[in-house]
Amino acid sequence: MAGIMHTHSASKPLKSIANTQSAINKILVATEACSTCVPILNYGAGLADTLGAELVILHIVKTDPSKGDYINDYKINKGRQNLIQALNRMNIKPDNVILLVRTGDPEDIINKTILTHNVSLCVMGKSKSRSDKERVGKLTSKIVDNPPCPLTIINPQHRTKLPKKVLITWGNYDLDILEHQKNFFDSFMKKLQADDILFHVTHDYESFHPDEVEEAFKGILHHKVNLETSHSDNAYLAIKNKLSSEDFDMVVLFHKVNKTTDDKFKGSISKKLSFSANTAVMIIPVFN
Known part of the structure; x- marks a missing residue:
C-alpha cells in the first residue's frame, strides 16, 4: 500500500493525540533517505514486528521553492526507489x-502524517556527523520540541538493540497524567516483555513522596515496580549517570510540551538526552 502527496504548507501547531493515546497499532518511521536510514528502518520494523503493529514508512523529499528548489517527478521517483532498495x-x-x-x-x-494515519509511535534517527546534521539532527530536534505522539530516537551510528532492559523516568509532573498513558504502556511493556526500572530523581522542592510515584506506575505497568531514587538538583546528570552504570537498551522520558517558562531543570532533559545518549530514547509528550 503506497501513496504520494505533494505538500507546501508551513509547519503549524496541530492537535495532539498524545493525551488520548491508545494501544500501539501503527509505528511510523520517518526518514529523508540519508546515509543513516537503514538502521532506523530496521529498528522500526523490529519494533512493529515485536508489538504486532502496522509499519508506516515515510520518505520525505525536502523542497524549498524560495531557493528555486521545486517538486518534480524525478525527485519523487528517486526517493521512492531509494526507499524500496533500502527495504530490499x-x-x-x-x-x-x-x-x-x-x-x-x-x-x-x-506532524500531519502522525495525525492523519493515527500513528501510535514515531521512530526517528539522529546523527552526529556533519554531513547529516542538517537533514537528521535539526529535523529531529524540531519534532522533539512538540511531538504529537510518543517518539523514539535512535543513534543509527551506534548498534541499537530492541529494548530488553528499559529505564523509565518521571519528571515530577502531576501523577494524574499517567492515566492518559495506561493503554500505551500496557501495549508497549507487555508485548515487549522487557525488564524495567523506574528511576525517580527527587529534589528539595519535591511535591510527591516516592511511594506515591511507585503506586501510580504500578497501575500502568501492571506488575511490581522496581523503584530506584536519586536525590539531585540536576536530573539530567542523574539520569545520564544511571544509564552509564548499567546496560540499558532504552530510556523513557515524560516531556512537557508547550511550556510557558523553563522549569528548575534549566531546559529540556528530553532534548539533552536525545542528542547525548547512545541509548534509544523514548519521549512521551505531556500537555499542560
Missing part, C-alpha cells in the same frame, strides 16, 4: 508496509 536490503517486502512519499516541509509532513 533488509528483506522487507514493500507490500507489507504502508509506504508514503511526501514532498515539502519535513516537520509539517511528519
Whole structure:
C-alpha cells in the first residue's frame, strides 16, 4: 500500500493525540533517505514486528521553492526507489508496509502524517556527523520540541538493540497524567516483555513522596515496580549517570510540551538526552 502527496504548507501547531493515546497499532518511521536510514528502518520494523503493529514508512523529499528548489517527478521517483532498495536490503517486502512519499516541509509532513494515519509511535534517527546534521539532527530536534505522539530516537551510528532492559523516568509532573498513558504502556511493556526500572530523581522542592510515584506506575505497568531514587538538583546528570552504570537498551522520558517558562531543570532533559545518549530514547509528550 503506497501513496504520494505533494505538500507546501508551513509547519503549524496541530492537535495532539498524545493525551488520548491508545494501544500501539501503527509505528511510523520517518526518514529523508540519508546515509543513516537503514538502521532506523530496521529498528522500526523490529519494533512493529515485536508489538504486532502496522509499519508506516515515510520518505520525505525536502523542497524549498524560495531557493528555486521545486517538486518534480524525478525527485519523487528517486526517493521512492531509494526507499524500496533500502527495504530490499533488509528483506522487507514493500507490500507489507504502508509506504508514503511526501514532498515539502519535513516537520509539517511528519506532524500531519502522525495525525492523519493515527500513528501510535514515531521512530526517528539522529546523527552526529556533519554531513547529516542538517537533514537528521535539526529535523529531529524540531519534532522533539512538540511531538504529537510518543517518539523514539535512535543513534543509527551506534548498534541499537530492541529494548530488553528499559529505564523509565518521571519528571515530577502531576501523577494524574499517567492515566492518559495506561493503554500505551500496557501495549508497549507487555508485548515487549522487557525488564524495567523506574528511576525517580527527587529534589528539595519535591511535591510527591516516592511511594506515591511507585503506586501510580504500578497501575500502568501492571506488575511490581522496581523503584530506584536519586536525590539531585540536576536530573539530567542523574539520569545520564544511571544509564552509564548499567546496560540499558532504552530510556523513557515524560516531556512537557508547550511550556510557558523553563522549569528548575534549566531546559529540556528530553532534548539533552536525545542528542547525548547512545541509548534509544523514548519521549512521551505531556500537555499542560
